[in-house]
Amino acid sequence: MALDELTQMTLTGINLGLMYALIAIGLTLIFGIMRIIQYAHGEFYMLGAYVLYYWAAVLKLPYWVGIIVSAAVIFVVGAALQLLLFRPLHGKNILYSLAVSMGLIFIISSGGLLTFGTIVKGIPSVVTGGVMVFGAFYTYERMVISIVSAGLILGLWYFLQRTTTGMAMRAVSQDPEVSSLQGINTRRIHWIAFGMGSAMAAVAGCLMGTLLSIVPTMGFIATVKAFMIVILGGLGSVPGALIGGLIIGFIDSFVTTLVSADVAYIIGFATIFVILAFKPTGLFGQDWD
Amino acid sequence: MLLEVENLRIHYDKVEAVKGISLSVDEGNISTLIGANGAGKSSILKAISGLIKLSSGEIRFEGKRINDVPAHKIVGLGIAHVPEGRRLFGLMTVQHNLRLGAYLQRDKKHLEESFQLVYEHFPILKERQGQLAKTLSGGQQQMVAMGRALMARPKVILMDEPSLGLAPIMVAEIAKIIKSLKEAGLAVVLVEQNASLALKLADKGYVLETGTVALEGKSEELIGNAYVKKAYLGG
Numbered sequence: 001m002a003l004d005e006l007t008q009m010t011l012t013g014i015n016l017g018l019m020y021a022l023i024a025i026g027l028t029l030i031f032g033i034m035r036i037i038q039y040a041h042g043e044f045y046m047l048g049a050y051v052l053y054y055w056a057a058v059l060k061l062p063y064w065v066g067i068i069v070s071a072a073v074i075f076v077v078g079a080a081l082q083l084l085l086f087r088p089l090h091g092k093n094i095l096y097s098l099a100v101s102m103g104l105i106f107i108i109s110s111g112g113l114l115t116f117g118t119i120v121k122g123i124p125s126v127v128t129g130g131v132m133v134f135g136a137f138y139t140y141e142r143m144v145i146s147i148v149s150a151g152l153i154l155g156l157w158y159f160l161q162r163t164t165t166g167m168a169m170r171a172v173s174q175d176p177e178v179s180s181l182q183g184i185n186t187r188r189i190h191w192i193a194f195g196m197g198s199a200m201a202a203v204a205g206c207l208m209g210t211l212l213s214i215v216p217t218m219g220f221i222a223t224v225k226a227f228m229i230v231i232l233g234g235l236g237s238v239p240g241a242l243i244g245g246l247i248i249g250f251i252d253s254f255v256t257t258l259v260s261a262d263v264a265y266i267i268g269f270a271t272i273f274v275i276l277a278f279k280p281t282g283l284f285g286q287d288w289d
Numbered sequence: 290m291l292l293e294v295e296n297l298r299i300h301y302d303k304v305e306a307v308k309g310i311s312l313s314v315d316e317g318n319i320s321t322l323i324g325a326n327g328a329g330k331s332s333i334l335k336a337i338s339g340l341i342k343l344s345s346g347e348i349r350f351e352g353k354r355i356n357d358v359p360a361h362k363i364v365g366l367g368i369a370h371v372p373e374g375r376r377l378f379g380l381m382t383v384q385h386n387l388r389l390g391a392y393l394q395r396d397k398k399h400l401e402e403s404f405q406l407v408y409e410h411f412p413i414l415k416e417r418q419g420q421l422a423k424t425l426s427g428g429q430q431q432m433v434a435m436g437r438a439l440m441a442r443p444k445v446i447l448m449d450e451p452s453l454g455l456a457p458i459m460v461a462e463i464a465k466i467i468k469s470l471k472e473a474g475l476a477v478v479l480v481e482q483n484a485s486l487a488l489k490l491a492d493k494g495y496v497l498e499t500g501t502v503a504l505e506g507k508s509e510e511l512i513g514n515a516y517v518k519k520a521y522l523g524g
Contacts, residue, residue: 164392171378171389178376180360181338181369183393215325 002134015171017249018149022204024229024241026197032236036097040104042223049200049209071199075103112216233287291367308500316427321487369438373449380422390440407436428459445476484521
């Protein structure tokens with residue numbers, strides 16, 4: 001294997017891995033705090049990409065502002081859905097919320113096909129050019145996207161570790177009852193977390209949509225990837241989602257380049273099965289009751 | 290009267306766990322609820338904190354009815370709860386656990402004072418502030434749980450079985466701290482299975498049996514009571 005090829009695959013691995021991690025961290029945040037399986041998570045990734053598409057490609061408004069707008073819109077949509085659909089089911093059997101999130105997949109993606117059409121669309125790039133790294137061409141666009149993804153992940157980490165609301169989120173994920181004894185309004189934390197998790201998926205959708213292309217059915221694959229990653233890294237664990245994202249990103253990059261995308265899926269799942277056999281809670285997971 | 294519970298009834302599904310209990314807690318006093326497992330002690334504390342709904346009765350704090358106040362608004366009134374089994378946020382540091390005890394407090398200076406107050410009561414916690422709570426010993430975890438409650442600067446602390454599972458030397462330490470809290474002007478409602486410890490600390494005691502108050506009175510009277518001696522003090 002030549003050095004340029006190896007460098008290319010590594011850079012792509014990091015690129016993909018960080019974006020996967022962004023989606024997966026949103027999902028793991030929602031699970032950790034609410035203990036619900038949000039199957040429609042990938043739909044917010046898709047919707048986020050379309051918000052940016054309409055903003056930047058149709059209305060021709062500034063790209064970077066569009067990402068913030070997309071995150072804000074999807075935050076509101078996510079928070080509203082939590083309040084309307086998931087709050088009434090809180091504390092009940094997990095199958096109820098599972099049914100709701102399954103339903104949302106079809107409602108949102110079919111609604112997307114009706115509204116946005118079936119034609120593949122693209123979000124125009126705003127960063128051009130690139131640089132040669134060990135014989136591999138690294139576009140500035142991919143570099144910026146990696147930096148933005150990593151920055152957001154770090155930002156979330158800081159938020160969870162250092163701010164009072166972030167601490168409250170971690171507290172609620174560990175013991176909601178005792179959290180309320182400290183004065184934490186757990187219902188408020190729930191919609192904030194759902195909104196934030198969804199917004200992270202939306203930003204990932206924007207970035208991925210810029211690199212590749214967008215279709216209303218793209219959410220499902222993102223959900224599958226996100227679940228692969230959080231199960232691999234450990235449900236509810238933010239570092240787990242980051243490491244898991246990078247592992248799946250590297251497998252996708254290397255195996256797709258060297259063999260094919262189908263084999264990448266097989267190897268991805270095989271890796272998960274092996275890790276689960278040795279550590280059933282995932283790499284950084286804990287036992288959930 | 291700081292805290293009053295009147296005719297409290299609590300049901301779990303159809304089972305009546307608390308069957309019409311009344312009690313009162315004076316400012317700066319320690320009141321204890323003693324009794325066997327399942328006597329309804331913890332349920333009473335949880336009802337005061339808003340964690341479980343009462344079927345009937347009334348809970349008043351500083352003369353105001355607080356029956357329907359949601360759990361997250363209770364601590365702001367001045368009632369802190371140290372739950373049974375400590376229930377720390379194990380994956381967070383000692384300092385963050387304490388910080389969350391004062392979750393509603395946004396004033397930096399006030400927060401700093403609260404930390405200082407807690408570290409005065411529990412000097413060891415200052416040394417351990419950066420450590421994950423789950424890595425502490427049982428006694429130190431109990432201190433964090435009590436410190437977390439103290440961070441809210443409450444008027445009354447509800448303590449559920451603080452001595453449970455601790456070594457005798459640690460139990461003595463915890464007892465000393467409870468006394469010092471009283472000296473600092475706090476009221477304490479102490480739920481204990483260790484009746485002799487609880488009655489020694491308390492001003493007033495309630496003996497609970499299957500959801501009712503079997504006996505109540507000043508602690509020294511209860512210590513001298515023949516029935517209490519036989520049933521609870523192993524004499």
